[in-house]
Amino acid sequence: MKGEAKGTFPGLVFKRPESLVDVRTHFCPGCHHGIAHRILAETIDHFHIRENTIGVACVGCSVFLYDYIDVDVAEAPHGRAPAVATGVKRAQPDKFVFTYQGDGDLAAIGTSEVIHAANRGENITVLFVNNTTYGMTGGQMAPTTMLGQKTATSPYGREFRNDGYPIRMAELIATLEGTAYSARVATSTPAQIRQAKESLKKAFGMQIREMGFSLVEFLSTCPTNWGMKPLDAQKRVLGEMSEYFPLGVYKERKQADFV
């Protein structure tokens, strides 16, 4: 656009979502939190609920949610975000309430809180970012760490006789009666990102229509702690991770059970 003044390009089709704060993030190169944040912000914009939303941040790399998403945010103790979100939603049922949790937070220390929130049909939405490791603390073994995966606390590789198996949360949550929507998505290709947006819109829609608990699991990367280049990390998600954690919709309620 030679000669045209900057910022006046008439066909602007891609811009920062309104709900995404214009700051540099602390995320490492190749990390998918940034993508998940953008999808989250776009979905908030899509439903025009930014001023009506309260987020709950967990403990881990995702704790800085309040710096990046332009909504009111409460910070929960490690694993307790679904319980804090329950307290917010019960006090303000007219508000949109979501949690954003990593795999150590949701699938280890917070297993009880997420299962019971889902089982109560708590009308909240959970974004679950699964990168098979504890990113913030330096890459220790998580409940979702793959068999054979070497981490800071499984230096010889995760071994099922000692450490058990990686836990599949989207499937587990789908078995609970109170769950309205449970899906697993990835964000490693443009097509997957589009699919992830659709899934998150469905999940938000469940809460807006008061259908019950909704969860979207994002398969994510942690190149820093995996000891991989970002592109190799993408390949891992598309390969062995997607094999063990199949993408798909595990539950989708068509009709509210209270009508």
Add this chain to the structure above:
Amino acid sequence: MTLPPTGIRRELMKGNEAVCVGAIAAGCRFYYGYPITPQNDIPEYMSTHLPPIGGMFLQAESEIATINFLLGTSASGKRVMTSSSGPGISLMQEGLSYMAGSELPAVIVNISRSGPGLGGIAPSQGDYFQAVKCGGHGGYRMPVLAPHSVQEMYSLTMLAFDLADKYRNPAMILGDAIVGQMKEPFFPEPYLSTVPAEKPWALTGCAGRPRQYVKSLYLGENEIEAHNWKLHRKYRRMEEEVRFEPYHLEGAGIVIVAFGTAARVSKTAIQWARKEGYPVGMLRPITLFPFPSRAVDEAADRADIVLVIEMNTGQMLEDVRMSTRHHEKIRFLGKPCAMPTPEEIHQEIRRLAGEIAVRTGSVR
């Protein structure tokens, strides 16, 4: 007992139920809890009485979830309460630390039982350290109120809500199985709020204002140190909330220091002893934090003997020692995991009176 306020009907209730009546009178419409003896009357009462008035009762899957329900509802700007007993309060310590760090108000009622561990369900004051020194990590304080009657279970619960809101901090009612389970008449005096109702810090969606957050993580340079000093100054300000009851304290040679049920039983023993001419009185801390240190010191200064009575093996005893330099005057009567009888306390008063008489040569 004080004179009945005019126009208020006297109620006969359990202490645990009076807590609920006080909470509802103070505008609390959110209660979360998990069953544990000996406080089950509280969730049972709330589950019956909150829904009809548009309130919320929710039984949690654990005390860990309970305290985090409180965190979320408190962050929403609503008055919220839970109750539990020793082991359950232990599970809430993490959340209490986060709420103190995030400056969130709430009322936590501990109808304590004996411990450690699973302990027993007998009344005990063994949770004094946990309540007063605060059992969660990081170092924080909270107002701790110790009712000794059903009347106070009612009125101190209302006060706890005001203190929690005034200081944006959790506040605790420390009772026990006796004061929780006993039934006696009380006057449900109307609640008069002493704090503003507005909570501009609450998370209510950022309509028409910048986004805000409730958090306790401070990673910026010097941020956490500044936050700690700010909280410290707040805890110092709380010291003006000190409350205690002087009971026949004037001219008392033997001053009992006791709280809650132990103080209630002591009153009977003091009445008996005074009829026999023994100059005995009591200083009853109503706030355990802030502790009435100055009053204890002044009483110890004038007394011959300070008798600390607790339903444990000596916890408040340490605070009494820290309050005064007259350590040689301090005696202790402990009854862990049971209520001391008036007879036991009366006997101890007589024994100590004898000790004083021998020491001063003034045999009666």
